Amino acid sequence: DTAVSQTPKYLVTQMGNDKSIKCEQNLGHDTMYWYKQDSKKFLKIMFSYNNKELIINETVPNRFSPKSPDKAHLNLHINSLELGDSAVYFCASSQGLAGGPGAGETQYFGPGTRLLVL
Amino acid sequence: GENVEQHPSTLSVQEGDSAVIKCTYSDSASNYFPWYKQELGKGPQLIIDIRSNVGEKKDQRIAVTLNKTAKHFSLHITETQPEDSAVYFCAASIENYGQNFVFGPGTRLSVLP
Numbered sequence: 380d381t382a383v384s385q386t387p388k389y390l391v392t393q394m395g396n397d398k399s400i401k402c403e404q405n406l407g408h409d410t411m412y413w414y415k416q417d418s419k420k421f422l423k424i425m426f427s428y429n430n431k432e433l434i435i436n437e438t439v440p441n442r443f444s445p446k447s448p449d450k451a452h453l454n455l456h457i458n459s460l461e462l463g464d465s466a467v468y469f470c471a472s473s474q475g476l477a478g479g480p481g482a483g484e485t486q487y488f489g490p491g492t493r494l495l496v497l
Numbered sequence: 498g499e500n501v502e503q504h505p506s507t508l509s510v511q512e513g514d515s516a517v518i519k520c521t522y523s524d525s526a527s528n529y530f531p532w533y534k535q536e537l538g539k540g541p542q543l544i545i546d547i548r549s550n551v552g553e554k555k556d557q558r559i560a561v562t563l564n565k566t567a568k569h570f571s572l573h574i575t576e577t578q579p580e581d582s583a584v585y586f587c588a589a590s591i592e593n594y595g596q597n598f599v600f601g602p603g604t605r606l607s608v609l610p
Contacts, residue, residue, distance in 0.1 A: 420603045422600040485546065490538075491540050
């Protein structure tokens with residue numbers, strides 16, 4: 380009964396390719412996130428969606444496009460992959476506004492997708 | 498925007514000793530401070546959190562303290578065990594729509610048997 384799942388777990392691809400990472404949460408949460416963790420373990424938010432609507436969009440190249448078909452899924456599509464995109468990408472979810480103030484902060488992370496661009 | 502610093506970057510302790518990791522934040526409006534533990538090959542997992550209306554919180558061997566005036570908070574692990582070895586991240590956020598966490602750079606804790 381995995382709470383936040385991501386596929387694939389590993390992704391090795393050539394520069395210039397387009398790839399997608401999928402994320403699903405079965406927690407009934409309203410808000411989902413994508414984070415990038417670089418080789419030095421630094422975690423930085425990329426995007427956040429609440430009920431399928433984009434609410435946080437940090438300075439991320441427009442080659443990265445998130446898509447949320449429903450509130451349980453948030454997929455990340457990356458066009459024209461570059462060497463610097465190599466990292467671990469984490470999906471996360473939180474209850475968001477549904478629980479009211481003080482109820483929705485905890486973010487639950489998926490296991491990560493290790494992307495290597497050659 | 499918010500900036501979170503974390504020290505030390507690496508910490509080695511003997512099994513049974515205590516470990517303390519400290520974080521500072523810059524935005525006085527931040528009011529929620531979680532701590533995450535990341536084991537090798539896994540995603541970060543919440544271990545404890547604290548809100549700005551509380552100065553200290555404890556959960557078994559783990560405790561977190563918050564000094565809002567000084568804008569710093571600390572994680573305390575007592576009676577450390579080898580399974581406590583991991584990377585620990587602090588984060589700060591403002592409780593609002595979207596929960597934009599800003600994470601510290603992480604502390605790699607090694608508990609030596």
